[in-house]
Amino acid sequence: xxxxxxxxxxxxxxxxxxxxxxxxxxxxxxxxxxxxxxxxxxxxxxxxxxxxxxxxxxxxxxxxxxxxxxxxxxxxxxxxxxxxxxxxxxxxxxxxxxxxxxxxxxxxxxxxxxxxxxxxxxxxxxxxxxxxxxxxxxxxxxxxxxxxxxxxxxxxxxxxxxxxxxxxxxxxxxxxxxxxxxxxxxxxxxxxxxxxxxxxxxxxxxxxxxxxxxxxxxxxxxxxxxxxxxxxxxxxxxxxxxxxxxxxxxxxxxxxxxxxxxxxxxxxxxxxxxxxxxxxxxxxxxxxxxxxxxxxxxxxxxxxxxxxxxxxxxxxxxxxxxxxxxxxxxxxxxxxxxxxxxxxxxxxxxxxxxx
Ligand code: RUB
Numbered sequence: 095x096x097x098x099x100x101x102x103x104x105x106x107x108x109x110x111x112x113x114x115x116x117x118x119x120x121x122x123x124x125x126x127x128x129x130x131x132x133x134x135x136x137x138x139x140x141x142x143x144x145x146x147x148x149x150x151x152x153x154x155x156x157x158x159x160x161x162x163x164x165x166x167x168x169x170x171x172x173x174x175x176x177x178x179x180x181x182x183x184x185x186x187x188x189x190x191x192x193x194x195x196x197x198x199x200x201x202x203x204x205x206x207x208x209x210x211x212x213x214x215x216x217x218x219x220x221x222x223x224x225x226x227x228x229x230x231x232x233x234x235x236x237x238x239x240x241x242x243x244x245x246x247x248x249x250x251x252x253x254x255x256x257x258x259x260x261x262x263x264x265x266x267x268x269x270x271x272x273x274x275x276x277x278x279x280x281x282x283x284x285x286x287x288x289x290x291x292x293x294x295x296x297x298x299x300x301x302x303x304x305x306x307x308x309x310x311x312x313x314x315x316x317x318x319x320x321x322x323x324x325x326x327x328x329x330x331x332x333x334x335x336x337x338x339x340x341x342x343x344x345x346x347x348x349x350x351x352x353x354x355x356x357x358x359x360x361x362x363x364x365x366x367x368x369x370x371x372x373x374x375x376x377x378x379x380x381x382x383x384x385x386x387x388x389x390x391x392x393x394x395x396x397x398x399x400x401x402x403x404x405x406x407x408x409x410x411x412x413x414x415x416x417x418x419x420x421x422x423x424x425x426x427x428x429x430x431x432x433x434x435x436x437x438x439x440x441x442x443x444x445x446x447x448x449x
Contacts, residue, residue: 110266110309112157113164115231118171120164122152125267129308140165140172140188147195147202150299154268155342155378156237159201163230165192166209170226181219185210185226197389198351198418199342200380205233234270240375241272243432245281248338248373251428251435252282256335257290259325259363262353263305264340264373274373275338276309278430283315291317292334294325296353298397298415325359329366337363338430341374343388346381348423348440351388354416360425370421373430376447391417 113122120137126149127133135151137143143165146152152161169188175181189206196202212229216222252258258279262268265276272280282289291310296302303319310317320328328334337359343351350356350372363370380388395413400406407413429436429444436443 110312111271112154112267113152113160113234113270115164115167115227115234118168118227120161120168122146122161123267124151125153125305126151128267128304138168138171140169141191143168144191144195147192153301154263154265155199155201155340156241156269156274156375157267158196158199159205159377160230160234160237160270162192162195162202163205163209163233166206166213167227167230170213170223173223175219178216178218178222181222182213185213196391198391199378201342201375201377204377208233237270237375238272240432241269241274241277242281244274244373244375244430245272245277245284247432247435248278248371248430249281249285249287251369251371251430252278252287252289252336254287255289256282256287257292257333258282259292259294259328259334259337259359259368260306261294261302261337261339261356261359262296263301263309264338265306265309267305267309268340273309274340274375275371276306278338278371278373279310279315280313289316291315292328293317293319294322294355294359295319296355297322298393301353322355326362329362329368334363334366334368336369336371338371338373341372341378341429342418343383344372344374344379344429344444345383345385345388346379346441346444347385348426348429348436348438348444349385350421350423350426350429351390351418352421354419357419357421357425360421364425369427370425371428371430372421372426376431376433379444379448381444381448385420388420390419393417 124133124135173184265273293302293306341352393415398413433447
């Protein structure tokens with residue numbers, strides 16, 4: 095693993111580019127260093143990509159999906175197999191390592207399965223290697239296009255002078271580029287409407303203050319940061335007109351899994367009659383599972399007992415640290431996707447999105 099600082103890469107895109115593939119190497123922004131340093135890391139071994147997903151170097155549902163796909167592309171290049179069967183076996187092992195990194199965002203399994211399918215269709219070792227790399231690269235490009243489509247649909251829901259609350263980071267940094275919830279915010283601004291954003295800092299690992307605030311400032315979008323505990327205050331004061339968040343998994347019933355804290359924001363928004371929108375690509379939908387099947391990732395205690403590496407709790411304190419929560423469909427106003435906007439009743443509207 096090497097570090098490079100390459101501002102050029104960022105400048106070639108109107109918004110940040112989170113992951114790229116160049117000369118058979120995966121390049122990604124090290125999100126653990128933001129906002130203090132914009133640093134890129136390079137990987138040529140899929141095990142390093144798996145560790146990067148686990149340690150939040152790259153995070154956000156679509157971004158970890160594409161990272162998984164690039165991880166499989168690296169595994170294909172790393173494989174010394176001489177036969178199709180041998181290569182598929184190596185890819186199967188890599189799939190398992192990459193899949194086991196984070197359990198909640200369904201985009202990871204979606205992306206890995208899509209690449210495995212491409213591999214199985216190939217006729218021999220060189221064509222499989224080539225087609226796996228091309229499919230991963232295509233997936234990355236599609237991600238940006240998907241977000242732009244989502245942005246267009248979503249922008250219609252916002253008005254001039256809206257103040258939009260968002261949680262966690264569902265932006266360029268959670269995707270390959272442009273973003274889902276922040277993509278809708280970008281598209282609203284690009285359509286000429288004046289908007290402001292309120293970002294929650296998103297404890298415990300601060301994706302809101304470290305990433306969303308950084309990203310929106312980078313793009314010149316008016317953003318104010320609040321502590322997570324200030325959500326009720328700002329909503330009760332009438333300072334928020336709409337909420338938009340991303341998602342890690344959406345069930346066919348409209349149950350939305352997203353960063354811990356999303357559920358309480360949805361509850362307070364409902365109390366104050368503020369529309370609560372979710373923006374996510376179709377790859378975030380899990381049409382098979384029921385709520386009891388979804389695994390909520392539990393992360394290490396030190397994320398809660400320390401802030402920026404500094405201890406803020408007594409030693410050996412018990413900690414509960416779920417990374418995600420579930421917002422029930424009755425608290426969700428609309429779900430914005432690249433295929434259009436799903437409105438309640440979600441069982442019917444989500445089904446239509448896939449037809
Ligand atoms: C990320 C998170 C984001 C969604 C965004 O959590 O909860 O809101 O992944 O997804 P983490 P999308 O930082 O722990 O990965 O971009 O599809 O809306």
